[in-house]
Amino acid sequence: MITLLYNISNLAGIGSPLSPLKGGELARLDNIRNAWLAIEEGRILAFGEMSQLDRNALGEVKEVLDVEGGMVLPAWCDSHTHMVFAATRELEFIDKIRGLSYAEIAAKGGGILHSARRLNEASEEDLYQLAWGRLQQAMKLGTGALEIKSGYGLTVEGELKMLRVIRRLKEKAPIPIKATFLGAHAYPPPFKDDHEGYIRLIEAEMLPRIAADELADYIDVFCEDGFFSPEETERICRAGIRFGLKPKIHANQLNLSGGTQVGVKTQAVSVDHLETMDEAAIQALAASPTIGTMLPTAAFFLRMAYPPARRMIEAGAAMALASDYNPGSSPSFNMNLVVAMACIQMKMLPEEAINAATINGAFAMESAKEVGSIAIGKRANLIITQPMEHLALLPYSFGSNLISKVLINGQVV
Ligand code: NIG
Numbered sequence: 112m113i114t115l116l117y118n119i120s121n122l123a124g125i126g127s128p129l130s131p132l133k134g135g136e137l138a139r140l141d142n143i144r145n146a147w148l149a150i151e152e153g154r155i156l157a158f159g160e161m162s163q164l165d166r167n168a169l170g171e172v173k174e175v176l177d178v179e180g181g182m183v184l185p186a187w188c189d190s191h192t193h194m195v196f197a198a199t200r201e202l203e204f205i206d207k208i209r210g211l212s213y214a215e216i217a218a219k220g221g222g223i224l225h226s227a228r229r230l231n232e233a234s235e236e237d238l239y240q241l242a243w244g245r246l247q248q249a250m251k252l253g254t255g256a257l258e259i260k261s262g263y264g265l266t267v268e269g270e271l272k273m274l275r276v277i278r279r280l281k282e283k284a285p286i287p288i289k290a291t292f293l294g295a296h297a298y299p300p301p302f303k304d305d306h307e308g309y310i311r312l313i314e315a316e317m318l319p320r321i322a323a324d325e326l327a328d329y330i331d332v333f334c335e336d337g338f339f340s341p342e343e344t345e346r347i348c349r350a351g352i353r354f355g356l357k358p359k360i361h362a363n364q365l366n367l368s369g370g371t372q373v374g375v376k377t378q379a380v381s382v383d384h385l386e387t388m389d390e391a392a393i394q395a396l397a398a399s400p401t402i403g404t405m406l407p408t409a410a411f412f413l414r415m416a417y418p419p420a421r422r423m424i425e426a427g428a429a430m431a432l433a434s435d436y437n438p439g440s441s442p443s444f445n446m447n448l449v450v451a452m453a454c455i456q457m458k459m460l461p462e463e464a465i466n467a468a469t470i471n472g473a474f475a476m477e478s479a480k481e482v483g484s485i486a487i488g489k490r491a492n493l494i495i496t497q498p499m500e501h502l503a504l505l506p507y508s509f510g511s512n513l514i515s516k517v518l519i520n521g522q523v524v
């Protein structure tokens with residue numbers, strides 16, 4: 112069955128690059144004005160200019176959708192989330208308003224350890240239902256591919272439980288999902304003074320079981336003062352690699368942790384956060400194929416400086432944008448807001464931000480053959496906006512929802 116979208120003011124994000132967009136390439140968002148697009152079996156069949164639309168040549172069109180002058184973009188590819196968690200943390204939010212820092216809350220046993228206690232108490236079914244509800248909402252906001260991390264278990268059983276929930280989401284959800292094992296998110300209390308013991312638990316018990324059941328695609332480590340040192344991060348990444356998991360790591364969020372360089376050295380798919388970067392870290396990233404993923408809503412929520420996007424783009428790095436959706440530092444999965452903040456606070460051009468949140472996000476989860484741009488054969492995971500002439504209206508109107516429809520595999524969500 113063929114579905115035809117027509118009267119598209121601007122069909123943007125066309126192309127199928129073979130590698131992530133770097134430096135100046137990010138500002139180029141190929142488009143067709145006054146366009147149509149046809150979908151068959153949930154995938155993009157063809158597209159072109161309205162003036163050249165030949166319906167007879169298309170085959171049997173069963174459904175037509177007049178977009179009425181809206182734009183059509185690839186759906187957002189959110190390559191960094193912690194979507195599986197048991198409970199929100201709004202009381203810590205108040206502690207932060209009263210003056211405690213993220214690190215101070217963590218040191219008191221709040222933060223990640225609080226989420227870990229709640230997760231270990233929760234049933235697998237409840238965790239699945241909660242995450243499923245969040246996933247539906249994220250799709251309505253235009254998210255068409257996701258990465259989800261474990262990391263609130265911090266016990267063998269807790270981590271496996273989270274990863275099984277992610278696997279079930281992968282099987283049931285209509286969008287591509289990638290799973291990341293983040294056992295090294297924080298040292299759990301029994302291992303507070305026994306780092307060696309916890310890392311051995313990851314290497315000897317968690318990773319073999321995860322690999323045996325094929326529960327993860329990537330390995331992640333929170334490389335940060337007070338969490339995992341660069342040496343520990345490298346050791347854990349190399350253990351993951353031995354079990355077939357490529358690294359995708361939390362780096363340079365609160366401190367100049369050395370995480371970016373560890374990511375580059377271990378050929379990480381991405382290094383994420385990057386709020387705290389010096390010239391050495393920027394140059395190391397730019398000279399590598401590793402993607403730098405920025406998470407502006409986390410910086411916003413923690414009242415931190417934003418990642419130096421312009422410096423990293425100008426150095427020639429491949430940059431992506433993601434939500435970091437989690438209960439502690441970014442309780443929002445709204446990628447529209449992520450794109451707006453990248454433009455407003457990080458001075459990314461709308462075209463750069465859209466590329467970073469679509470095709471480069473897809474590369475940051477190795478899903479660019481399936482999603483992330485308008486190309487024949489890719490999934491018809493698309494955002495249709497309200498009528499508009501210029502795509503800058505999207506980030507400009509931050510906080511308003513200008514999406515009129517989201518299609519996932521060609522179906523309206
Ligand atoms: O990406 N930085 C580490 N992990 C998460 C926050 C997790 C939490 O606070 O629960 C992040 O920001």
Ligand code: FE
Pocket residue numbers: 191192193361435437
């Ligand atoms: Fe994160």
